[in-house]
Amino acid sequence: MPAKLSVNLNAVALLRNRRDLPWPSVVGLGRAALAAGAAGLTVHPRPDQRHIRFSDLADLRALIDDEFPQAEFNIEGFPSEDFLALVEKHQPEQVTLVPDDPAQATSDHGWDFPGKTAFLAPIVARLKASGMRVSLFADPDPLGYEQAKATGADRIELYTGPYGATHDDPKAAERELARLSRAAAVARELGLGVNAGHDLTVDNLPALVRAIPDLLEVSIGHGLTADALMYGMPATVARYRAALGH
């Protein structure tokens, strides 16, 4: 089965927040993405609410529940007590835990699993007890995946930023793909599902899904939103689905 496409709406929210006006509509573009065949929506509410506002979460939850009940909501973030309260309130199907400092511009590394197993394990247990699937943001370095598994998480999300950065260097892209492929194989052997995200594009997706044939989900925001400005959201989702082999 091809990897599912979850459309990240952070960049839409960033554009909306330039003015004290409700457009572009985060819910409207989420609706357009789901109507065009996206399997889910992703948001990464940051503590300063610079893009997704905490008030967006109820609207997106209602969009999925009322109009697209098969779709999944994925909320990403650092598991502070405030973040955990947010996800417990809005009950996404999946929570992706990311080791981001509040001041960080964007996500740029995965968890240090050996150092953070004791921190993550009770959080994973708490979220799973509430019925949410838990995924952990991970560098494509399988040393430490045993500890990732030991936290009780269901999946990892492979950090693909370094792969995305090789867009003008095919040899470097091959090297990054080999790392991602090896890391995914170790995760799979340990019984962890594999998602991927960060700086994925319609151009770099086909090689990624060839390298990780059992990839479960990609979450894509920045590149997809740039394409949506050019082609419109429905056509863009169709292009990304085709790149995934749907």
Ligand SMILES: CC(=O)[C@@H](O)[C@H](O)COP(=O)(O)O
């Ligand atoms: C975990 C991850 O890779 C994405 O959530 C990414 O961090 C998007 O966040 P920004 O949209 O704030 O850059």
Ligand SMILES: NCC(=O)COP(=O)(O)O
């Ligand atoms: N988890 C990655 C994500 O949601 C989107 O990342 P990007 O496509 O905005 O880099």
